[in-house]
Amino acid sequence: MKILLIGHGKMGKAIEEFAVQRGHSLVATVDVNDTLMPTLAEQADVAIEFTHPDAAFENIKFCLEHNLPVLSGTTGWLDKMPEIEKICKKNNGTFLYASNFSIGVNLFFKLNKFLAKLISPQSQYKPSMIEVHHTHKKDAPSGTAITLAEGIIDEHNNYNAWKNDAKIKEGEIPISSERIGEIPGTHKITYKSEVDQISIEHEAYSRDGFVQGAVFVAEWLPDQKGIVNIDDFLKL
Numbered sequence: 001m002k003i004l005l006i007g008h009g010k011m012g013k014a015i016e017e018f019a020v021q022r023g024h025s026l027v028a029t030v031d032v033n034d035t036l037m038p039t040l041a042e043q044a045d046v047a048i049e050f051t052h053p054d055a056a057f058e059n060i061k062f063c064l065e066h067n068l069p070v071l072s073g074t075t076g077w078l079d080k081m082p083e084i085e086k087i088c089k090k091n092n093g094t095f096l097y098a099s100n101f102s103i104g105v106n107l108f109f110k111l112n113k114f115l116a117k118l119i120s121p122q123s124q125y126k127p128s129m130i131e132v133h134h135t136h137k138k139d140a141p142s143g144t145a146i147t148l149a150e151g152i153i154d155e156h157n158n159y160n161a162w163k164n165d166a167k168i169k170e171g172e173i174p175i176s177s178e179r180i181g182e183i184p185g186t187h188k189i190t191y192k193s194e195v196d197q198i199s200i201e202h203e204a205y206s207r208d209g210f211v212q213g214a215v216f217v218a219e220w221l222p223d224q225k226g227i228v229n230i231d232d233f234l235k236l
């Protein structure tokens with residue numbers, strides 16, 4: 001498979017290494033000072049985009065307008081998702097966004113929803129979330145934390161919003177974001193009552209899970225159409 005790799009930072013470099021190990025080739029790596037040329041899109045089977053919250057929209061739009069299936073793992077740009085959905089439809093394109101490409105995290109998303117539904121009638125248990133990442137991370141809360149909070153909101157009758165702050169109103173889930181050293185990504189959800197607590201946690205040991213997931217999804221994506229998600233890939 002021929003990959004157009006957009007973003008050649010920590011994720012991009014690790015994806016390049018893993019993709020080449022799996023026998024794929026790179027049409028090009030495009031970083032902030034490079035130009036996305038139509039000829040690059042013509043030569044590629046798929047684009048993988050891991051850049052910056054301010055850059056993702058234009059990069060994804062370019063791929064969709066040049067008939068190139070694209071996946072993005074960039075977080076912090078989702079206010080523009082409705083526009084991407086329109087562009088994808090107009091161009092009969094293929095697009096997948098995942099806040100986290102790790103298979104373990106995608107199973108954890110399901111566990112989170114299951115727990116939220118189970119605990120919903122027990123209103124004495126109040127949820128909170130902690131996410132911990134490395135100090136280079138540009139966005140807070142993490143994209144994964146937002147997906148987890150949305151999972152709780154979908155399944156729990158008493159919560160309808162999240163806040164990246166400890167000072168919350170009724171119905172809000174507090175998310176605390178910590179930035180420490182080189183931590184790849186830890187997410188913990190705790191439900192506390194007066195007498196006990198229940199916690200679930202996912203801890204990434206390295207970026208390998210995100211990298212492998214992104215390449216596996218990229219291998220599958222060219223045969224799909226429209227806006228698809230990682231649950232479709234994992235058949236969850």
Ligand SMILES: NC(=O)c1ccc[n+]([C@@H]2O[C@H](COP(=O)([O-])OP(=O)(O)OC[C@H]3O[C@@H](n4cnc5c(N)ncnc54)[C@H](O)[C@@H]3O)[C@@H](O)[C@H]2O)c1
Pocket residue numbers: 006007008009010011012030031032033050051052053055059072073074075076098099100101102210
């Ligand atoms: N979904 C996931 O599984 C997952 C996993 C890890 C990181 N991420 C997200 O992916 C993004 C990138 O993470 P990273 O750790 O590689 O960051 P990074 O800062 O190491 O790398 C980002 C790269 O993108 C480049 N870039 C910036 N603007 C660009 C543009 N307009 N065109 C092309 N390249 C551009 C930067 O120069 C840099 O090299 C972040 O949003 C992060 O939150 C998602």
Ligand SMILES: O=C(O)C1=N[C@H](C(=O)O)CCC1
Pocket residue numbers: 075099100133137138141142143144145184185
């Ligand atoms: O390193 C990052 O940045 C990560 N970003 C994603 C997020 O925001 O959830 C996934 C975990 C790593």
